Amino acid sequence: MxxxxxxxxxxxxxxxxxxxxxxxxxxxxxxxxxxxxxxxxxxxxxxxxxxxxxxxxxxxxxxxxxxxxxxxxxxxxxxxxxxxxxxxxxxxxxxxxxxxxxxxxxxxxxxxxxxxxxxxxxxxxxxxxxxxxxxxxxxxxxxxxxxxxxxxxxxxxxxVPDSWRFDFAVPIMFMGLVLLAVNRAPAAVAAIVGGLVSLAAVSLQDRLGILIGAAAGVVAGAITESVLERRTVIVPA
Amino acid sequence: MSTGAALTIVLGVALTTYSMRASVIVALADRTMPAIVERALGNVGPAVLAALTVSLAAGSADGGAASLAFAEAAALIAAAGVAWWRKNMIHTLAGGMLTLLVLAAIF
Known part of the structure; x- marks a missing residue:
């Protein structure tokens, strides 16, 4: 160089x-x-x-x-x-x-x-x-x-034979990515709420539950974030 | 699926992906993002990935009730445990798939 x-x-x-x-x-x-x-x-x-x-x-x-x-x-x-x-x-x-x-x-x-x-x-x-x-x-x-x-x-x-179930490797990899992406409490709340709301909305057409679940998760994460922030302000370390 | 629709999807996602990576570097190089926006963006990944995992594992494109076999649910839980413990995608995939195949063979 x-x-x-x-x-x-x-x-x-x-x-x-x-x-x-x-x-x-x-x-x-x-x-x-x-x-x-x-x-x-x-x-x-x-x-x-x-x-x-x-x-x-x-x-x-x-x-x-x-x-x-x-x-x-x-x-x-x-x-x-x-x-x-x-x-x-x-x-x-x-x-x-x-x-x-x-x-x-x-x-x-x-x-x-x-x-x-x-x-x-x-x-x-x-x-x-x-x-x-x-x-x-x-x-x-x-x-x-x-x-x-x-x-x-x-x-x-x-x-690859169907019995090897590689089709299910996709959600397994996503599950791993979720866990690796969770590094703070608000992110954990976002993931849990996102997953649960997506499950509740899983019967919607066109997999709309993904977008609804993701939006709910982000909102829940933001709320957690502000609650934790308020606590930090009220109870200084 | 038509070639036109497939191309629209792939090029659309390619363009939005690049736009997001280049957005601040190219357009807003001299500004900083508000802290609240940065924090909110940090929660987007976990939320959408969790929603996607559930939808792909238990849902179907045409709607209908959620369905997940015992072996599949156990495989997802095992994968989550391995990912949390090892922080390694190879181990996660191996743990999840092994659990699925063993339980599917038993039950």
Whole structure:
């Protein structure tokens, strides 16, 4: 790399080293997404293209699982809602990206998935060009790896017997994601209320219960947040 | 499903995903978000993922009452326990699927 010139020529080995352990848990998830694509109502080519175009595991899984079983707008809104957390990533990374060239501010966010955010946010002290090289190494590694594992899942999917119940691997993976996303009490309340309301509304057409449950969960989380805040103010530590 | 509808869905979600990732970096680079908005956004992920899990596990696209077999419910609970304990998606998937297959074979 030519430090300080803004030119990037080589892969950042440190980025690869950091990305590998975070990519390992992605492998079974990508495999499940690949399987889901083969069972989706989406035409196979478009289902496959969702990997490089969307490049967001949970949203992609929701899209391929819901397509054809829910109304068009409900699928798009579900994908939108699932990815809302990316606005926070964008907000958190904006000071670092401010020093980057304009093309980087436009191209970089495409790769801003959970794992890339987690690693890049720990390297914000790197020099501008060095950060760019690290960011694209980690993001590129995740992007290429994701295409490979989802493609493998698509190839292997059709020959897996139904008795192996891989269809149920999807809600199992989502259940795991819920637990990993819960890091504070308000988030736990949001998840519990979201799940319960979704269950109560499960008989609604077009899986509308997802949106209703999610909205109820966010409101419950916000209420919990303000109650906890008030307690902290009243009873100072 | 028609090719047009499928393309609309995939491109629509791809565009909204990119827009959310780029929104603050590109458009609001010199401003900060209100703390209350940031906190509310933090609860969106858990809420929607939980709602999605329940709907995919117990619901169907055409409505109808919720249905979940004992083995499936136990598999979800086992997956939740493993995820909480190990914080690892490979272990979560293995724990949930193993529970499902064993209980489905027994009952």
């Amino acid at each position: 030519l430090a300080g010139t803004g030119r990037v020529h080589r892969i950042d080995r440190r980025g690869v080293r950091d990305a590998i352990p975070l990519f390992l848990p992605v492998i079974p998830f990508g495999f499940v997404v690949g399987l889901a694509i083969t069972e989706s109502e989406l035409p196979v080519a478009i289902g496959w293209a969702s990997s490089p175009l969307i490049f967001a595991g949970a949203a992609q899984l929701a899209v391929v699982s819901l397509a054809g079983t829910a109304s068009l707008w409900a699928v798009v809104v579900a994908g939108f809602v699932i990815n809302t957390r990316h606005v926070m990533y964008s907000a958190a990374m904006s000071p670092v990206f401010r020093a980057q060239p304009r093309w980087m501010r436009w191209a970089g966010p495409f790769l801003l998935i959970d794992q890339v955010f987690a690693l890049a946010s720990l390297r914000t002290d790197l020099e501008t060009a060095e950060f760019r090289r690290y960011y694209f190494t980690v993001g590129g590694f995740m992007f290429i790896g994701w295409q490979i594992v989802t493609s493998v899942g698509m190839v292997v999917g059709p020959v």
